[in-house]
Amino acid sequence: MKMGITMFVSLYTTRLVLNALGVDDFGIFGMVAGVIAMLAFLNASMAAATQRFMSYAEGEGNREKQRIIFNISVVLHLAIAVVVAILLYAAAPFLFGHFLNIPEGRIFAARCVYWAMIASTVFSMLGVPYEAMLNAHENMLYFAVIGVLESFLKLGAALLVVHVLADKLILYGVLMAGISILAMTAMLVYCHRNYAECVIAPLRYWKKGVFREMGSFACWNFTVSASSMLSEYGVGIVLNHFFGVALNAAQAVAQQINGQTMAFSGTMLKALNPVISKSEGAGNRRLMLRASLSGCKFAYLLMAVFAIPLILEAPGLLGLWLHSVPAWAVLFCRLQLARTLMEQLFLSLGSAIYAEGNIRLYTLVKTGSGILFLGATYGFYSLGWPPFMMYVAAILFVTVPGGLLALSICVRRLGLSLRDFSFQVLVPCLVPSGATLAAGVALARICPQLSPVPVLFRTCLLLGAFLLFLWFFSLNARERGTLVFLLKSVCGKIQFSK
Structure with missing residues (x-):
């Protein structure tokens, strides 16, 4: 039921946004905010890796080990979030100054969307251990409720963009980042209230052997996830470099349909x-x-x-x-x-x-x-x-x-x-x-x-x-x-x- 609702709402939202922004601005948003789509893939991959350790410990029946895994995961993903934020910040001058093919009058709007997406990305990465906790407990009800609420918030953002007179691209980028941050915050609060394993005390729940095992696993997993993310997002930049933002709009439509199916x-x-x-x-x-x-x-x-x-x-x-x-x-x-x-x-x-x-x-x-x-x-x-x-x-x-x-x-x-x-x-x-x-x-x-x-x-x-x-x-x-x-x-x- 959740997927039926979100699929219909998401497809209608895309129709509204494409008509409100126009092909060029929709292509700019799809390319610049595509970093969030790719980082969402990275988050899902890292959450799957963390969930592997939590589910494995649950299969062993070891509650103490689950708390150790959760705390080590929080530390690891905090470090990853900081590194990714620095890299994205450092890449901005090169992307907007030399590589991206964006119309001159829309560069400032594209930059605003990019900064909003960086903030959303950092929050999303900090929420990975909590998403892994929900997956390990197989809590599909939470994902259903939050997914439906998030889709209606995005529909509300699209309706607002249709009727405002301000820069629609900047407003839509900021609203989408804010919705992502709100969803992550709700997940953090829910996990701390409902799961005893969610105790942030890294000094108390620290085990060098588990850290070494998780660190090695996380490094290999992060390598493949980051390369997949960079190649999938990078190909959009390459497409833009050779063909312009109109082809990014076509790519964004294809990604939207693919994501819903x-x-x-x-x-x-x-x-x-x-x-x-x-x-x-x-x-x-x-x-x-x-x-x-x-x-x-x-x-x-x-x-x-x-x-x-x-x-x-x-x-x-x-x-x-x-x-x-x-x-x-x-x-x-x-x-x-x-x-x-x-x-x-x-x-x-x-x-x-x-x-x-x-x-x-x-x-x-x-x-x-x-x-x-x-x-x-x-x-x-x-x-x-x-x-x-x-x-x-x-x-x-x-x-x-x-x-x-x-x-x-x-x-x-x-x-x-x-x-x-x-x-x-x-x-x-x-x-x-x-x-x-x-x-x-x-x-x-x-x-x-x-x-x-x-x-x-x-x-x-x-x-x-x-x-x-x-x-x-x-x-x-x-x-x-x-x-x-x-x-x-x-x-x-x-x-x-x-």
Whole structure:
């Protein structure tokens, strides 16, 4: 329910903001504030690493160790926040003076957005240990309530920007940073009131061995997270350098759609990752691998149920959603969704590697692939190749190598069976996807796009077709029985409430 509400509100908010700011200012915000989107990814990655230690300790049944882990995590993330703030501050003269391609009259507004985003970033990083605590306790209710409130606050900010006469870009940037800081503050207060482990006393709860283990793990994890963040954000800067802010607007639209289609799978993984870590902490490798394979399968399916109809019907749906669709936005959306779908197939294998703890090789290769992706994109653009090559480079140098590496490590070191991965993940995911894509091509010829009605009609048909294929080809008997039971439970609760 939370994701349904936030998805609708977020998409409507993007429509309002694009119309209020215009393509150029929307592109500037997407590029400058993109640092927050990338740092949100970095925060999520660091929270997953911290949550791994907390869930592992909970699997061991060690409450004292959880307090030690929490305090060490607070110290580590305070140090990381300070370093990141200094680096972002130092990078500002170079970005705005030499590299970013921003219209002369909008440089001051872009700088204001950048400073607001730095403040939001520091607060977000300080909140990572608390987010990890919520994940370790599998408190999905908090994430649901705060997510809905945050989405409505962002809608309020968009409505305010539409009607004020001040500089809309500056106002929107400051409001978005303020909402992020408010959400982090609410999380800090909630955790201190509800979890006994949230006691800030680093001198009392300090253990050199745990610090060394967490520090090593955090350094390797931060390396791969930072390289991924810099490559993903850096490619937006490279795109801006060669093509201007209008292409950043198309990229921002693609990222918004991609983020919303990932929302359901992301929420599912928030609940699943603690199970993977706790199972490994309790010495149950078999359950850990089974949970990881289920995560790969359902992360893909939960995204594909929205992504595949969107890929097929992108021109018509974007035209309905936005008054003016930025150039290249349709192709960017299709390629971004295709890339992310491929990543979902291997996503929980990375969680399994993190749960086991030996992440050195995994992080080294992932770091190198991120740097190679950024360099390849710059090279392609220098040769005069078209803007969509950044997505091709991402698939070739990040998505495919990262997925194959995770699969190889899980097979060689964790005992995963290739046969299990093929028949429990690849076949249940790719068969309904291929069938739906074929149905979409055939449907486009039978029912051409002449008005908004055929677009919505075809989209609903494709959604229904995917769900039908999913039921017969993706779910086993136990999963079908569980789904039927859940649906009956929901219907029973609705009738009881009436």
